[in-house]
Amino acid sequence: MKKIAILLTLAATVAVVFGAQGQRRAQRRADEATAAWKYEIEYARTGGNNMLLVKVWSYAEKPEIATSQATKNAVHGVLFKGYTSSGAGTISQRPLVQEPDAATRHQAFFDEFFGEGGDYMKYVSATVDGSTSVVKVGKKEYKAGVVVTVNKDLLRSDLEAAGIIRGLGSGF
């Protein structure tokens, strides 16, 4: 009886450890996908107070990670990718970071910015409930589309203050 209890405890511990490792691995792969620009971003609608509402499609091994990764991808997309207008009533947005080598020049800054609990979270004020759609696109891959609100003005002014991007009056 005692042996069975020990075995069960061991099995549970192994399951928890492997489960956590699996989760971390899935999260790491999702982060790698973000760094490799493996997501899609598009205009959703215009928000109040100069907020951007974007729809982000993220890829991950687990649907919940694909969904949670959307906030990081939204900020990454607004910074580096931008999006084009897809027809009447939609608006294109150029990326805030214009210099092509900015990501490598400020790598340490962006590693910390997009790291676990990084500052990027400050600029994503909400994900709009009920807007998430998850699609299985491979044997072990999910694609989740989430509408995210990005505080673009605050993001821009903070990056200007940090010297990552140039302000309009920076040359004067």
Place this chain on the structure above:
Amino acid sequence: MKKTTLFALALLVAASAFGQAKKPTLMVVPSDNWCSQNGYMMEFDNMGSTTRIPDYTLAIQDDPDLINVVSKINILMADRGFPLKDLDAETKNLARSRAEASMMTSRSTGGEVSVSPIQQLRDQARADIIMQITWKVNVTGPKRSITYNLQGLDSYTNKQVAGAQGTGAQSFSAEVPVLLEEAVMAHMDNFSDQLQRHFDDLLTNGREISISLRMFDTSDVDFETSYGDEELLDIIDNWMEANTVEGRYSLSDSSYDYMDFEQVRIPVYNERGQAMDANRFARELRSFLSRAPYNIPCRVENQGLGQAMIILGEK
């Protein structure tokens, strides 16, 4: 020792003041098209022909949407560290200046200060960059949308240096001011990006202006008159080469009695730290021509921030 330190400090302050370029001034105005569509034009007799010019004062007083749009753009630009000249405040200042000018009379002759209609037009919107807005409310059944156009025009060249335009999404319920606010916000980033590229170009390559040179028919010289081995045309051409940023200018056309320079890139500030415009640049050329060995009397006609004409032969 104390004096030396104070002198060094004063030099440092002066150097930093001149080393930093002043920001260009920007102002938002409604476009001529919008003013015409909405009945905010005034007419004056320009030597026999009727000329229509926008009446910004009336537009600001009458149209609440215009105030909202101008105010929103002002706020967004101020957020970017670029506060704008306010059209409302400028028109009020102008009205006060005109009222003061109309009260002035000459002490000896009793003559009045004259302000030509052309000068009135120039006075209405004086800024380095004019941000010209146009919008139109589109109505399709119960749905409304806004077509919005924002143009950034360089007052020196009248070239469009930034622009953003588009038609917003149709809405059943949103009111026009809300749709307008959305349109302003949606297009401001793209506009600012283009403006920044223009500023970068300005700081690197200088301001772009045009200079024309003409000759009074009573003049003793023309552009083919020789001074030593060179004709006057070549001497002026060499002066332009030496005084433009990296020798950037184009002599677009010339003859014995005229020279037209275009795409002349002048430094943003001269050696004394004064902001340069076409008039100041032309006065420097006039000063060069009126000195020995040329001793040519010249007159500079100001034609706006970015254009000037020098007439040789008489003062």
